[in-house]
Amino acid sequence: MIHVRDLSKTYTVHEKAPGLMGSVRSLFARKTVARHAVQGVSLHVAEGEILGLVGANGAGKTTLVKMLAGIIHPTSGEATVLGHIPWQRENDFRRQIALVMGQKAQLWWDLPAADGFLLLREIYRIPEARYRENLAYLAETLDVTRHLHVQVRRLSLGERMKMELIAALLHDPKIVFLDEPTIGLDLTAQRAIREFILSYRETRKPAIILTSHYMEDIERLCKRIVIIDEGAFLYDGPLDQVASRHTSQKVITAHLERPASLPPAVLAGLGTLVKQEEYLLQVRVLRARVAEAAATILRELPVADLAIDEEDIGTVIERIFRERRVGPS
Amino acid sequence: MSRYLVLYLHCLRFSFSRAMEFRVDFFFRVGMDVLWYAVHLVFFWAIYQHAPLLGGWDFDQALVFAAGLFVADAVHMTLFSNNAWMFPLLVNRGDLDYYLVRPVSSLFFLSLREFAANSFLNLVIAVGVLAWALARYPGPLEATAVSVYVALLLLGCFITYCLHFLFMVPVFWMHNAAGLRDTFYGLNRFTARPDAIYTGWVRRVLTTLLPYAILVSFPTRALFESDVGAIAGHMGLVAAALFALLLVAWRRGLRAYSSASS
Numbered sequence: 001m002i003h004v005r006d007l008s009k010t011y012t013v014h015e016k017a018p019g020l021m022g023s024v025r026s027l028f029a030r031k032t033v034a035r036h037a038v039q040g041v042s043l044h045v046a047e048g049e050i051l052g053l054v055g056a057n058g059a060g061k062t063t064l065v066k067m068l069a070g071i072i073h074p075t076s077g078e079a080t081v082l083g084h085i086p087w088q089r090e091n092d093f094r095r096q097i098a099l100v101m102g103q104k105a106q107l108w109w110d111l112p113a114a115d116g117f118l119l120l121r122e123i124y125r126i127p128e129a130r131y132r133e134n135l136a137y138l139a140e141t142l143d144v145t146r147h148l149h150v151q152v153r154r155l156s157l158g159e160r161m162k163m164e165l166i167a168a169l170l171h172d173p174k175i176v177f178l179d180e181p182t183i184g185l186d187l188t189a190q191r192a193i194r195e196f197i198l199s200y201r202e203t204r205k206p207a208i209i210l211t212s213h214y215m216e217d218i219e220r221l222c223k224r225i226v227i228i229d230e231g232a233f234l235y236d237g238p239l240d241q242v243a244s245r246h247t248s249q250k251v252i253t254a255h256l257e258r259p260a261s262l263p264p265a266v267l268a269g270l271g272t273l274v275k276q277e278e279y280l281l282q283v284r285v286l287r288a289r290v291a292e293a294a295a296t297i298l299r300e301l302p303v304a305d306l307a308i309d310e311e312d313i314g315t316v317i318e319r320i321f322r323e324r325r326v327g328p329s
Numbered sequence: 330m331s332r333y334l335v336l337y338l339h340c341l342r343f344s345f346s347r348a349m350e351f352r353v354d355f356f357f358r359v360g361m362d363v364l365w366y367a368v369h370l371v372f373f374w375a376i377y378q379h380a381p382l383l384g385g386w387d388f389d390q391a392l393v394f395a396a397g398l399f400v401a402d403a404v405h406m407t408l409f410s411n412n413a414w415m416f417p418l419l420v421n422r423g424d425l426d427y428y429l430v431r432p433v434s435s436l437f438f439l440s441l442r443e444f445a446a447n448s449f450l451n452l453v454i455a456v457g458v459l460a461w462a463l464a465r466y467p468g469p470l471e472a473t474a475v476s477v478y479v480a481l482l483l484l485g486c487f488i489t490y491c492l493h494f495l496f497m498v499p500v501f502w503m504h505n506a507a508g509l510r511d512t513f514y515g516l517n518r519f520t521a522r523p524d525a526i527y528t529g530w531v532r533r534v535l536t537t538l539l540p541y542a543i544l545v546s547f548p549t550r551a552l553f554e555s556d557v558g559a560i561a562g563h564m565g566l567v568a569a570a571l572f573a574l575l576l577v578a579w580r581r582g583l584r585a586y587s588s589a590s591s
Contacts, residue, residue: 069430070430071588072588089429098430104426106427115343119340119343123336123431123432123433124432125332
C-alpha cells in the first residue's frame with residue numbers, strides 16, 4: 001500500500017547571531033544552513049499493518065508522515081501510496097487517506113462536531129446510509145454519542161480527540177496517518193483511544209502509520225516499528241526484536257525478604273546497577289552472564305522473588321538515541 | 330459545480346451560526362461599516378460643493394459610483410476578506426495541512442471557508458443604498474444597462490478577490506504578510522476614486538497590472554457611457570489573466586509549503 005524509496009526532505013533555514021547587531025547583520029547577509037529533516041529513507045507498509053514511528057522531537061517522524069499524506073513535497077526520492085504519488089494530491093488519493101494530528105484540530109471550534117461531520121460527508125461524498133452507519137459505529141465505539149451536538153470547544157481534550165478520530169474515519173480510509181493521537185491526554189483517555197484503534201484496525205483493516213512519544217502506544221498498537229533519528233532510520237523491524245538486536249543485556253530484579261545489599265566489589269562484578277533500595281536490587285547484566293549473576297544474587301542475598309527480563313523497550317530506544325549522540329556507554 | 334455549491338452552503342450555515350454567538354461583535358462591525366459608508370458619502374458631497382464634475386461625473390453619477398463602491402466592498406468583506414486575512418496565519422502555523430488532504434480544491438476552501446455573516450447585513454444596507462442611488466438618478470436608465478452594470482460590478486469583485494489573494498500567496502515564501510496586506514489595502518484606495526482622474530502611465534498601470542481603477546469605475550462608466558463592449562472586454566481579460574496567474578502562483582506556493590513543526 002505504501003512504497004517509499006530514498007525519500008529525503010531538506011529545509012533551508014537561516015541562522016542569526018543573537019542580539020540587535022545580529023538582527024541587523026542578518027538583514028543584509030544571511031547565513032543559511034541545510035536542515036535534513038528526512039534523509040534517504042525507504043519503507044514498505046502492507047494492508048492492515050500498524051507501523052509505529054518512534055523518535056525524539058525533530059527526528060523527522062511528522063515530516064515523513066506529511067510527505068506520505070501529500071502535504072509537503074520531498075526534496076528527492078520516490079513514494080507511492082495506494083498507487084498514487086502523494087504530493088500530486090489527486091482527489092482519488094485524498095479520498096482514501098485520513099490524517100489525525102494530536103496537536104491540530106480539524107473540526108470547527110465553535111460548532112458541534114456533528115455539524116463538522118456533515119461538511120465532511122459532502123467533501124468525501126459519503127452516501128447517506130454509509131455515513132449514518134459509520135457515525136453510529138464510531139460514536140458508539142468511542143462512547144461520545146451524547147456529545148455529538150455539543151460545541152467542540154466545550155468538550156474535554158479526550159472527547160475532542162475522539163471527535164477528531166471520527167472526523168478522520170467517517171469516509172472509510174484505506175490508510176490512516178495518526179500523528180501523536182494521544183498527546184496530552186490522561187491515562188484513561190489514552191487507553192480508550194488505543195483500544196479503539198486496535199478495534200478499528202481489526203474490523204476495517206486500514207494500514208496505519210502511528211507516531212507517538214508514548215511508548216505504551218507503540219507497545220500496545222504496533223508489531224513493527226521504525227526508529228528514526230535526525231531523519232534517518234536506525235531500525236525497521238518487529239517491535240519484539242528491538243531489544244534482542246540492540247542490547248546484549250538483560251535486567252535481573254530481585255525482591256528481598258529483608259533489607260540487605262551486596263558488597264561493592266561483588267556488585268561491580270555482576271554488571272550495571274539500575275536500582276537499589278532496602279528491599280530491591282535491579283542490575284543490568286550481559287546475556288552470557290545472566291545465569292552466573294542470578295546464582296550470585298540468590299547465594300548472597302535473602303531473595304524473596306527474582307525476575308529476569310528483557311530491557312524495557314523505551315529504555316533500549318533511549319539508549320540507541322544516546323549512543324548515536326555520545327557513543328556507547 | 331453543484332457539489333461546491335453545497336459545500337459553500339455548509340460554510341455559510343456554519344459562519345452564520347458562529348457569528349450569532351458573538352452578538353456584540355456582530356453589531357459593532359455593522360456599525361463600523363455604516364460609519365465608513367457615511368464618511369464616503371460626505372466626502373463626495375463635500376467635493377461637489379466646490380466642483381460640478383469629478384472625473385467627468387456629476388453628483389448623481391458619483392453617488393451611483395459611491396454606492397457601487399459600497400456594494401463591491403461589502404461583497405469582498407462578506408465573502409473573501411476574512412479568508413484572505415486568515416490565510417497567512419494558516420500558512421505560518423502549518424494549519425493548511427488539513428485542507429491539503431481533503432479531496433476538494435484547497436483554493437476554493439481557503440478563499441470561501443469563512444463567510445463574514447456580520448458583513449452580510451452591511452451588504453444588504455449597501456445594496457439598499459445602490460438601489461436608492463439608481464432610483465433617484467435623474468436620467469433614463471434601462472433595465473439591460475443596470476443588469477450589465479451589476480454583472481460588471483460582480484466581475485470587479487472577482488478581480489478584487491484575485492488581487493487580494495495574489496498579494497497573500499507570497500507568504501508561502503516570505504512567511505510574513507503584514508507588508509503585503511498593507512500594500513493591498515493601500516493600493517485599494519485607488520478603487521474609491523473615479524478612474525478618469527488618473528492619467529498617463531499611472532492610468533495604464535491602474536487599469537492593467539494593478540487594475541484597482543477599473544473595479545468600480547468601469548462598471549459605472551458602462552452604465553453612463555456607450556462603450557460597454559470595450560469595458561466588459563477589458564474587465565473580462567483582466568479577470569481571466571489574474572485568475573490564471575493566481576492558479577499558477579497557488580500551485581507553486583503549495584509546492585513551497587513547508588507546514589510547521591508539531
